[in-house]
Amino acid sequence: MNTVIAKNEKYDFFSxxxxxxxxxxxxxxxGYKILRKNGRSDYHLLYVKSGRCNAVFDGKEYTLTDGNFVLYYPYQTQEYSFDETGCTTLWIHFSGRASAEILSELNIKPGAYQSRLSDNGTAIFEELIREFHLKHYMHHSAENALLIYLLTLLSRHIHTVQDVSDIERVIMLMNISFDIPYNSEPYAKMCALSQSRFSHKFKEVTGEVPSRYFIKLKMEKARELLKFSNLSVSEIAERVGYDNALYFSRIFKKYIHLSPTEYRTKTK
Structure with missing residues:
Protein backbone atom coordinates (compact mmCIF):
# COMPACT_ATOMS: atom_id res chain seq x y z
CA MET A 1 0.00 0.00 0.00
CA ASN A 2 1.35 3.41 -0.98
CA THR A 3 1.73 5.98 1.81
CA VAL A 4 1.06 9.60 0.91
CA ILE A 5 2.89 11.85 3.36
CA ALA A 6 0.89 15.05 3.13
CA LYS A 7 2.76 18.29 3.78
CA ASN A 8 2.77 21.91 2.63
CA GLU A 9 -0.85 21.58 1.59
CA LYS A 10 -2.33 24.61 -0.14
CA TYR A 11 -5.37 24.91 2.13
CA ASP A 12 -3.62 24.11 5.41
CA PHE A 13 -4.18 27.32 7.39
CA PHE A 14 -6.20 28.68 10.28
CA SER A 15 -8.61 31.43 9.25
CA GLY A 31 -5.22 1.25 -1.93
CA TYR A 32 -3.32 4.03 -0.21
CA LYS A 33 -2.62 5.61 3.17
CA ILE A 34 -2.64 9.28 4.19
CA LEU A 35 -0.16 10.35 6.88
CA ARG A 36 0.09 13.81 8.40
CA LYS A 37 2.54 13.19 11.22
CA ASN A 38 2.17 16.68 12.68
CA GLY A 39 -1.46 17.05 11.70
CA ARG A 40 -2.71 20.30 10.21
CA SER A 41 -3.45 23.75 11.56
CA ASP A 42 -7.18 23.29 10.99
CA TYR A 43 -9.83 20.74 12.02
CA HIS A 44 -10.36 17.65 9.88
CA LEU A 45 -13.52 15.54 9.68
CA LEU A 46 -13.41 12.35 7.59
CA TYR A 47 -16.75 10.58 7.11
CA VAL A 48 -17.19 7.15 5.51
CA LYS A 49 -20.20 7.12 3.21
CA SER A 50 -19.60 3.56 2.00
CA GLY A 51 -16.86 0.97 2.16
CA ARG A 52 -14.19 0.70 4.81
CA CYS A 53 -11.44 2.95 6.13
CA ASN A 54 -8.84 2.14 8.77
CA ALA A 55 -8.13 5.20 10.90
CA VAL A 56 -5.49 5.56 13.60
CA PHE A 57 -6.25 7.82 16.54
CA ASP A 58 -4.01 8.16 19.61
CA GLY A 59 -2.08 5.09 18.49
CA LYS A 60 -5.15 2.88 18.26
CA GLU A 61 -6.51 1.62 14.93
CA TYR A 62 -10.25 1.75 14.19
CA THR A 63 -12.14 0.19 11.30
CA LEU A 64 -14.68 2.71 10.05
CA THR A 65 -17.60 1.61 7.87
CA ASP A 66 -20.75 3.26 6.48
CA GLY A 67 -21.73 6.27 8.59
CA ASN A 68 -18.61 6.17 10.82
CA PHE A 69 -16.24 9.11 11.08
CA VAL A 70 -13.05 10.44 12.63
CA LEU A 71 -12.43 14.00 13.81
CA TYR A 72 -8.92 15.39 14.21
CA TYR A 73 -8.20 18.63 16.05
CA PRO A 74 -5.35 20.91 14.91
CA TYR A 75 -1.85 19.42 15.10
CA GLN A 76 -3.01 15.91 15.93
CA THR A 77 -1.37 13.14 13.89
CA GLN A 78 -3.68 12.10 11.07
CA GLU A 79 -3.33 8.59 9.71
CA TYR A 80 -5.92 6.64 7.75
CA SER A 81 -5.88 4.12 4.91
CA PHE A 82 -8.12 2.56 2.28
CA ASP A 83 -7.75 -1.00 1.02
CA GLU A 84 -8.13 -2.20 -2.57
CA THR A 85 -11.88 -2.77 -2.25
CA GLY A 86 -12.43 0.98 -2.19
CA CYS A 87 -14.10 3.46 0.12
CA THR A 88 -16.21 6.57 -0.56
CA THR A 89 -15.54 9.38 1.90
CA LEU A 90 -16.85 12.86 2.57
CA TRP A 91 -14.23 15.10 4.13
CA ILE A 92 -13.81 18.63 5.34
CA HIS A 93 -11.02 20.82 6.69
CA PHE A 94 -12.36 23.82 8.59
CA SER A 95 -11.10 26.56 10.87
CA GLY A 96 -12.13 29.95 12.23
CA ARG A 97 -12.04 31.75 15.53
CA ALA A 98 -15.41 30.27 16.62
CA SER A 99 -14.45 26.65 15.85
CA ALA A 100 -13.15 25.75 19.30
CA GLU A 101 -16.10 27.41 21.05
CA ILE A 102 -18.68 25.67 18.84
CA LEU A 103 -17.07 22.25 19.30
CA SER A 104 -16.81 22.81 23.04
CA GLU A 105 -20.44 23.91 23.29
CA LEU A 106 -21.53 20.85 21.32
CA ASN A 107 -19.22 18.66 23.42
CA ILE A 108 -17.55 17.14 20.37
CA LYS A 109 -14.12 15.79 21.19
CA PRO A 110 -11.56 14.51 18.70
CA GLY A 111 -11.71 10.79 18.07
CA ALA A 112 -12.93 7.92 15.91
CA TYR A 113 -16.65 7.17 16.13
CA GLN A 114 -17.85 3.77 14.99
CA SER A 115 -21.59 4.13 15.61
CA ARG A 116 -23.65 5.08 12.57
CA LEU A 117 -24.61 8.65 11.68
CA SER A 118 -28.03 9.04 10.06
CA ASP A 119 -28.67 9.43 6.33
CA ASN A 120 -29.77 12.98 7.12
CA GLY A 121 -26.24 13.72 8.30
CA THR A 122 -24.86 12.42 5.00
CA ALA A 123 -27.27 14.63 3.04
CA ILE A 124 -26.25 17.72 5.03
CA PHE A 125 -22.57 16.93 4.46
CA GLU A 126 -23.08 16.56 0.71
CA GLU A 127 -25.08 19.81 0.55
CA LEU A 128 -22.21 21.60 2.31
CA ILE A 129 -19.76 20.24 -0.28
CA ARG A 130 -22.04 21.44 -3.11
CA GLU A 131 -22.25 24.93 -1.63
CA PHE A 132 -18.47 25.10 -1.28
CA HIS A 133 -17.77 24.12 -4.88
CA LEU A 134 -20.65 25.88 -6.68
CA LYS A 135 -19.97 29.25 -4.99
CA HIS A 136 -23.53 30.52 -5.21
CA TYR A 137 -24.45 33.94 -3.85
CA MET A 138 -23.83 34.08 -0.04
CA HIS A 139 -22.27 30.63 -0.15
CA HIS A 140 -20.06 31.37 2.87
CA SER A 141 -23.15 31.92 5.04
CA ALA A 142 -24.74 28.74 3.69
CA GLU A 143 -21.54 26.75 4.31
CA ASN A 144 -21.27 28.00 7.89
CA ALA A 145 -24.93 27.24 8.60
CA LEU A 146 -24.59 23.74 7.17
CA LEU A 147 -21.35 23.12 9.06
CA ILE A 148 -22.93 24.11 12.39
CA TYR A 149 -25.95 21.93 11.60
CA LEU A 150 -23.70 19.01 10.64
CA LEU A 151 -21.69 19.38 13.86
CA THR A 152 -24.95 19.53 15.82
CA LEU A 153 -26.09 16.27 14.23
CA LEU A 154 -22.73 14.73 15.07
CA SER A 155 -23.10 15.86 18.68
CA ARG A 156 -26.59 14.39 18.93
CA HIS A 157 -25.31 11.19 17.40
CA ILE A 158 -22.31 10.92 19.71
CA HIS A 159 -24.22 11.69 22.88
CA THR A 160 -27.53 9.94 22.16
CA VAL A 161 -27.58 6.69 24.09
CA GLN A 162 -30.00 3.80 23.59
CA ASP A 163 -32.18 5.11 26.42
CA VAL A 164 -33.01 8.21 24.39
CA SER A 165 -33.93 6.34 21.20
CA ASP A 166 -36.18 4.11 23.33
CA ILE A 167 -37.84 7.19 24.84
CA GLU A 168 -38.49 8.46 21.30
CA ARG A 169 -40.25 5.16 20.55
CA VAL A 170 -42.38 5.62 23.66
CA ILE A 171 -43.32 9.15 22.55
CA MET A 172 -44.38 7.84 19.14
CA LEU A 173 -46.51 5.16 20.85
CA MET A 174 -48.08 7.73 23.17
CA ASN A 175 -49.09 9.80 20.15
CA ILE A 176 -51.16 6.95 18.74
CA SER A 177 -52.54 5.61 22.03
CA PHE A 178 -53.77 8.74 23.78
CA ASP A 179 -57.20 7.12 24.22
CA ILE A 180 -56.02 4.78 26.97
CA PRO A 181 -55.19 5.54 30.63
CA TYR A 182 -51.56 6.26 31.45
CA ASN A 183 -49.55 3.31 32.80
CA SER A 184 -45.80 3.65 33.15
CA GLU A 185 -45.08 -0.07 33.51
CA PRO A 186 -45.27 -1.14 29.83
CA TYR A 187 -43.34 1.96 28.73
CA ALA A 188 -40.58 1.28 31.27
CA LYS A 189 -40.39 -2.34 30.07
CA MET A 190 -40.02 -1.14 26.47
CA CYS A 191 -36.92 0.78 27.57
CA ALA A 192 -35.62 -2.02 29.84
CA LEU A 193 -35.69 0.48 32.73
CA SER A 194 -37.25 0.59 36.15
CA GLN A 195 -40.33 2.82 36.35
CA SER A 196 -38.47 5.45 38.38
CA ARG A 197 -35.49 5.43 35.99
CA PHE A 198 -37.84 5.58 33.01
CA SER A 199 -39.59 8.64 34.49
CA HIS A 200 -36.23 10.34 35.12
CA LYS A 201 -34.93 9.58 31.61
CA PHE A 202 -38.20 10.66 30.00
CA LYS A 203 -38.02 14.03 31.76
CA GLU A 204 -34.39 14.45 30.64
CA VAL A 205 -35.50 14.05 27.02
CA THR A 206 -38.81 15.95 27.03
CA GLY A 207 -38.66 18.27 30.03
CA GLU A 208 -41.83 16.67 31.43
CA VAL A 209 -42.56 13.64 33.58
CA PRO A 210 -44.30 11.00 31.39
CA SER A 211 -47.71 11.19 33.10
CA ARG A 212 -47.95 14.96 32.63
CA TYR A 213 -46.66 14.69 29.06
CA PHE A 214 -49.34 12.10 28.30
CA ILE A 215 -52.12 14.26 29.76
CA LYS A 216 -50.94 17.23 27.70
CA LEU A 217 -51.06 15.03 24.60
CA LYS A 218 -54.66 14.11 25.44
CA MET A 219 -55.60 17.75 25.95
CA GLU A 220 -54.04 18.79 22.64
CA LYS A 221 -56.02 16.07 20.86
CA ALA A 222 -59.19 17.21 22.69
CA ARG A 223 -58.54 20.78 21.53
CA GLU A 224 -58.35 19.58 17.92
CA LEU A 225 -61.62 17.67 18.26
CA LEU A 226 -63.40 20.60 19.92
CA LYS A 227 -62.26 22.95 17.19
CA PHE A 228 -62.62 20.80 14.08
CA SER A 229 -65.37 18.27 14.89
CA ASN A 230 -69.02 18.31 15.92
CA LEU A 231 -68.56 15.63 18.56
CA SER A 232 -70.12 16.32 21.95
CA VAL A 233 -67.92 16.96 24.99
CA SER A 234 -68.82 13.49 26.30
CA GLU A 235 -67.82 11.87 23.01
CA ILE A 236 -64.53 13.79 22.94
CA ALA A 237 -63.84 12.81 26.55
CA GLU A 238 -64.25 9.17 25.54
CA ARG A 239 -62.04 9.60 22.47
CA VAL A 240 -59.16 10.79 24.64
CA GLY A 241 -59.59 8.12 27.30
CA TYR A 242 -61.92 9.57 29.93
CA ASP A 243 -65.11 7.74 30.95
CA ASN A 244 -66.28 10.67 33.05
CA ALA A 245 -66.98 13.84 31.04
CA LEU A 246 -67.05 16.04 34.15
CA TYR A 247 -63.62 14.81 35.23
CA PHE A 248 -62.33 15.35 31.68
CA SER A 249 -63.72 18.92 31.75
CA ARG A 250 -61.90 19.66 35.02
CA ILE A 251 -58.60 18.35 33.62
CA PHE A 252 -59.11 20.27 30.37
CA LYS A 253 -59.72 23.54 32.23
CA LYS A 254 -56.66 22.96 34.41
CA TYR A 255 -54.40 22.71 31.36
CA ILE A 256 -56.14 24.99 28.83
CA HIS A 257 -57.64 27.52 31.32
CA LEU A 258 -61.02 27.30 29.59
CA SER A 259 -63.78 24.72 29.89
CA PRO A 260 -64.30 22.54 26.80
CA THR A 261 -67.52 24.46 25.97
CA GLU A 262 -65.80 27.84 26.41
CA TYR A 263 -62.90 26.72 24.26
CA ARG A 264 -65.21 25.49 21.48
CA THR A 265 -67.21 28.75 21.54
CA LYS A 266 -64.03 30.83 21.41
CA THR A 267 -62.40 28.92 18.54
CA LYS A 268 -65.37 28.04 16.30
Whole structure:
Protein backbone atom coordinates (compact mmCIF):
# COMPACT_ATOMS: atom_id res chain seq x y z
CA MET A 1 0.00 0.00 0.00
CA ASN A 2 1.35 3.41 -0.98
CA THR A 3 1.73 5.98 1.81
CA VAL A 4 1.06 9.60 0.91
CA ILE A 5 2.89 11.85 3.36
CA ALA A 6 0.89 15.05 3.13
CA LYS A 7 2.76 18.29 3.78
CA ASN A 8 2.77 21.91 2.63
CA GLU A 9 -0.85 21.58 1.59
CA LYS A 10 -2.33 24.61 -0.14
CA TYR A 11 -5.37 24.91 2.13
CA ASP A 12 -3.62 24.11 5.41
CA PHE A 13 -4.18 27.32 7.39
CA PHE A 14 -6.20 28.68 10.28
CA SER A 15 -8.61 31.43 9.25
CA UNK A 16 -9.37 34.47 11.41
CA UNK A 17 -12.97 34.47 10.12
CA UNK A 18 -15.82 33.37 12.37
CA UNK A 19 -15.90 30.02 10.54
CA UNK A 20 -14.19 28.99 7.35
CA UNK A 21 -14.34 25.91 5.16
CA UNK A 22 -10.72 25.51 4.06
CA UNK A 23 -11.46 22.60 1.74
CA UNK A 24 -13.92 19.75 1.42
CA UNK A 25 -14.98 17.08 -1.03
CA UNK A 26 -16.16 13.60 -1.84
CA UNK A 27 -13.74 10.91 -3.01
CA UNK A 28 -13.63 7.26 -3.94
CA UNK A 29 -10.36 5.99 -2.43
CA UNK A 30 -8.47 2.75 -3.10
CA GLY A 31 -5.22 1.25 -1.93
CA TYR A 32 -3.32 4.03 -0.21
CA LYS A 33 -2.62 5.61 3.17
CA ILE A 34 -2.64 9.28 4.19
CA LEU A 35 -0.16 10.35 6.88
CA ARG A 36 0.09 13.81 8.40
CA LYS A 37 2.54 13.19 11.22
CA ASN A 38 2.17 16.68 12.68
CA GLY A 39 -1.46 17.05 11.70
CA ARG A 40 -2.71 20.30 10.21
CA SER A 41 -3.45 23.75 11.56
CA ASP A 42 -7.18 23.29 10.99
CA TYR A 43 -9.83 20.74 12.02
CA HIS A 44 -10.36 17.65 9.88
CA LEU A 45 -13.52 15.54 9.68
CA LEU A 46 -13.41 12.35 7.59
CA TYR A 47 -16.75 10.58 7.11
CA VAL A 48 -17.19 7.15 5.51
CA LYS A 49 -20.20 7.12 3.21
CA SER A 50 -19.60 3.56 2.00
CA GLY A 51 -16.86 0.97 2.16
CA ARG A 52 -14.19 0.70 4.81
CA CYS A 53 -11.44 2.95 6.13
CA ASN A 54 -8.84 2.14 8.77
CA ALA A 55 -8.13 5.20 10.90
CA VAL A 56 -5.49 5.56 13.60
CA PHE A 57 -6.25 7.82 16.54
CA ASP A 58 -4.01 8.16 19.61
CA GLY A 59 -2.08 5.09 18.49
CA LYS A 60 -5.15 2.88 18.26
CA GLU A 61 -6.51 1.62 14.93
CA TYR A 62 -10.25 1.75 14.19
CA THR A 63 -12.14 0.19 11.30
CA LEU A 64 -14.68 2.71 10.05
CA THR A 65 -17.60 1.61 7.87
CA ASP A 66 -20.75 3.26 6.48
CA GLY A 67 -21.73 6.27 8.59
CA ASN A 68 -18.61 6.17 10.82
CA PHE A 69 -16.24 9.11 11.08
CA VAL A 70 -13.05 10.44 12.63
CA LEU A 71 -12.43 14.00 13.81
CA TYR A 72 -8.92 15.39 14.21
CA TYR A 73 -8.20 18.63 16.05
CA PRO A 74 -5.35 20.91 14.91
CA TYR A 75 -1.85 19.42 15.10
CA GLN A 76 -3.01 15.91 15.93
CA THR A 77 -1.37 13.14 13.89
CA GLN A 78 -3.68 12.10 11.07
CA GLU A 79 -3.33 8.59 9.71
CA TYR A 80 -5.92 6.64 7.75
CA SER A 81 -5.88 4.12 4.91
CA PHE A 82 -8.12 2.56 2.28
CA ASP A 83 -7.75 -1.00 1.02
CA GLU A 84 -8.13 -2.20 -2.57
CA THR A 85 -11.88 -2.77 -2.25
CA GLY A 86 -12.43 0.98 -2.19
CA CYS A 87 -14.10 3.46 0.12
CA THR A 88 -16.21 6.57 -0.56
CA THR A 89 -15.54 9.38 1.90
CA LEU A 90 -16.85 12.86 2.57
CA TRP A 91 -14.23 15.10 4.13
CA ILE A 92 -13.81 18.63 5.34
CA HIS A 93 -11.02 20.82 6.69
CA PHE A 94 -12.36 23.82 8.59
CA SER A 95 -11.10 26.56 10.87
CA GLY A 96 -12.13 29.95 12.23
CA ARG A 97 -12.04 31.75 15.53
CA ALA A 98 -15.41 30.27 16.62
CA SER A 99 -14.45 26.65 15.85
CA ALA A 100 -13.15 25.75 19.30
CA GLU A 101 -16.10 27.41 21.05
CA ILE A 102 -18.68 25.67 18.84
CA LEU A 103 -17.07 22.25 19.30
CA SER A 104 -16.81 22.81 23.04
CA GLU A 105 -20.44 23.91 23.29
CA LEU A 106 -21.53 20.85 21.32
CA ASN A 107 -19.22 18.66 23.42
CA ILE A 108 -17.55 17.14 20.37
CA LYS A 109 -14.12 15.79 21.19
CA PRO A 110 -11.56 14.51 18.70
CA GLY A 111 -11.71 10.79 18.07
CA ALA A 112 -12.93 7.92 15.91
CA TYR A 113 -16.65 7.17 16.13
CA GLN A 114 -17.85 3.77 14.99
CA SER A 115 -21.59 4.13 15.61
CA ARG A 116 -23.65 5.08 12.57
CA LEU A 117 -24.61 8.65 11.68
CA SER A 118 -28.03 9.04 10.06
CA ASP A 119 -28.67 9.43 6.33
CA ASN A 120 -29.77 12.98 7.12
CA GLY A 121 -26.24 13.72 8.30
CA THR A 122 -24.86 12.42 5.00
CA ALA A 123 -27.27 14.63 3.04
CA ILE A 124 -26.25 17.72 5.03
CA PHE A 125 -22.57 16.93 4.46
CA GLU A 126 -23.08 16.56 0.71
CA GLU A 127 -25.08 19.81 0.55
CA LEU A 128 -22.21 21.60 2.31
CA ILE A 129 -19.76 20.24 -0.28
CA ARG A 130 -22.04 21.44 -3.11
CA GLU A 131 -22.25 24.93 -1.63
CA PHE A 132 -18.47 25.10 -1.28
CA HIS A 133 -17.77 24.12 -4.88
CA LEU A 134 -20.65 25.88 -6.68
CA LYS A 135 -19.97 29.25 -4.99
CA HIS A 136 -23.53 30.52 -5.21
CA TYR A 137 -24.45 33.94 -3.85
CA MET A 138 -23.83 34.08 -0.04
CA HIS A 139 -22.27 30.63 -0.15
CA HIS A 140 -20.06 31.37 2.87
CA SER A 141 -23.15 31.92 5.04
CA ALA A 142 -24.74 28.74 3.69
CA GLU A 143 -21.54 26.75 4.31
CA ASN A 144 -21.27 28.00 7.89
CA ALA A 145 -24.93 27.24 8.60
CA LEU A 146 -24.59 23.74 7.17
CA LEU A 147 -21.35 23.12 9.06
CA ILE A 148 -22.93 24.11 12.39
CA TYR A 149 -25.95 21.93 11.60
CA LEU A 150 -23.70 19.01 10.64
CA LEU A 151 -21.69 19.38 13.86
CA THR A 152 -24.95 19.53 15.82
CA LEU A 153 -26.09 16.27 14.23
CA LEU A 154 -22.73 14.73 15.07
CA SER A 155 -23.10 15.86 18.68
CA ARG A 156 -26.59 14.39 18.93
CA HIS A 157 -25.31 11.19 17.40
CA ILE A 158 -22.31 10.92 19.71
CA HIS A 159 -24.22 11.69 22.88
CA THR A 160 -27.53 9.94 22.16
CA VAL A 161 -27.58 6.69 24.09
CA GLN A 162 -30.00 3.80 23.59
CA ASP A 163 -32.18 5.11 26.42
CA VAL A 164 -33.01 8.21 24.39
CA SER A 165 -33.93 6.34 21.20
CA ASP A 166 -36.18 4.11 23.33
CA ILE A 167 -37.84 7.19 24.84
CA GLU A 168 -38.49 8.46 21.30
CA ARG A 169 -40.25 5.16 20.55
CA VAL A 170 -42.38 5.62 23.66
CA ILE A 171 -43.32 9.15 22.55
CA MET A 172 -44.38 7.84 19.14
CA LEU A 173 -46.51 5.16 20.85
CA MET A 174 -48.08 7.73 23.17
CA ASN A 175 -49.09 9.80 20.15
CA ILE A 176 -51.16 6.95 18.74
CA SER A 177 -52.54 5.61 22.03
CA PHE A 178 -53.77 8.74 23.78
CA ASP A 179 -57.20 7.12 24.22
CA ILE A 180 -56.02 4.78 26.97
CA PRO A 181 -55.19 5.54 30.63
CA TYR A 182 -51.56 6.26 31.45
CA ASN A 183 -49.55 3.31 32.80
CA SER A 184 -45.80 3.65 33.15
CA GLU A 185 -45.08 -0.07 33.51
CA PRO A 186 -45.27 -1.14 29.83
CA TYR A 187 -43.34 1.96 28.73
CA ALA A 188 -40.58 1.28 31.27
CA LYS A 189 -40.39 -2.34 30.07
CA MET A 190 -40.02 -1.14 26.47
CA CYS A 191 -36.92 0.78 27.57
CA ALA A 192 -35.62 -2.02 29.84
CA LEU A 193 -35.69 0.48 32.73
CA SER A 194 -37.25 0.59 36.15
CA GLN A 195 -40.33 2.82 36.35
CA SER A 196 -38.47 5.45 38.38
CA ARG A 197 -35.49 5.43 35.99
CA PHE A 198 -37.84 5.58 33.01
CA SER A 199 -39.59 8.64 34.49
CA HIS A 200 -36.23 10.34 35.12
CA LYS A 201 -34.93 9.58 31.61
CA PHE A 202 -38.20 10.66 30.00
CA LYS A 203 -38.02 14.03 31.76
CA GLU A 204 -34.39 14.45 30.64
CA VAL A 205 -35.50 14.05 27.02
CA THR A 206 -38.81 15.95 27.03
CA GLY A 207 -38.66 18.27 30.03
CA GLU A 208 -41.83 16.67 31.43
CA VAL A 209 -42.56 13.64 33.58
CA PRO A 210 -44.30 11.00 31.39
CA SER A 211 -47.71 11.19 33.10
CA ARG A 212 -47.95 14.96 32.63
CA TYR A 213 -46.66 14.69 29.06
CA PHE A 214 -49.34 12.10 28.30
CA ILE A 215 -52.12 14.26 29.76
CA LYS A 216 -50.94 17.23 27.70
CA LEU A 217 -51.06 15.03 24.60
CA LYS A 218 -54.66 14.11 25.44
CA MET A 219 -55.60 17.75 25.95
CA GLU A 220 -54.04 18.79 22.64
CA LYS A 221 -56.02 16.07 20.86
CA ALA A 222 -59.19 17.21 22.69
CA ARG A 223 -58.54 20.78 21.53
CA GLU A 224 -58.35 19.58 17.92
CA LEU A 225 -61.62 17.67 18.26
CA LEU A 226 -63.40 20.60 19.92
CA LYS A 227 -62.26 22.95 17.19
CA PHE A 228 -62.62 20.80 14.08
CA SER A 229 -65.37 18.27 14.89
CA ASN A 230 -69.02 18.31 15.92
CA LEU A 231 -68.56 15.63 18.56
CA SER A 232 -70.12 16.32 21.95
CA VAL A 233 -67.92 16.96 24.99
CA SER A 234 -68.82 13.49 26.30
CA GLU A 235 -67.82 11.87 23.01
CA ILE A 236 -64.53 13.79 22.94
CA ALA A 237 -63.84 12.81 26.55
CA GLU A 238 -64.25 9.17 25.54
CA ARG A 239 -62.04 9.60 22.47
CA VAL A 240 -59.16 10.79 24.64
CA GLY A 241 -59.59 8.12 27.30
CA TYR A 242 -61.92 9.57 29.93
CA ASP A 243 -65.11 7.74 30.95
CA ASN A 244 -66.28 10.67 33.05
CA ALA A 245 -66.98 13.84 31.04
CA LEU A 246 -67.05 16.04 34.15
CA TYR A 247 -63.62 14.81 35.23
CA PHE A 248 -62.33 15.35 31.68
CA SER A 249 -63.72 18.92 31.75
CA ARG A 250 -61.90 19.66 35.02
CA ILE A 251 -58.60 18.35 33.62
CA PHE A 252 -59.11 20.27 30.37
CA LYS A 253 -59.72 23.54 32.23
CA LYS A 254 -56.66 22.96 34.41
CA TYR A 255 -54.40 22.71 31.36
CA ILE A 256 -56.14 24.99 28.83
CA HIS A 257 -57.64 27.52 31.32
CA LEU A 258 -61.02 27.30 29.59
CA SER A 259 -63.78 24.72 29.89
CA PRO A 260 -64.30 22.54 26.80
CA THR A 261 -67.52 24.46 25.97
CA GLU A 262 -65.80 27.84 26.41
CA TYR A 263 -62.90 26.72 24.26
CA ARG A 264 -65.21 25.49 21.48
CA THR A 265 -67.21 28.75 21.54
CA LYS A 266 -64.03 30.83 21.41
CA THR A 267 -62.40 28.92 18.54
CA LYS A 268 -65.37 28.04 16.30
Missing amino acids: DKYLNINSCGKLFNT
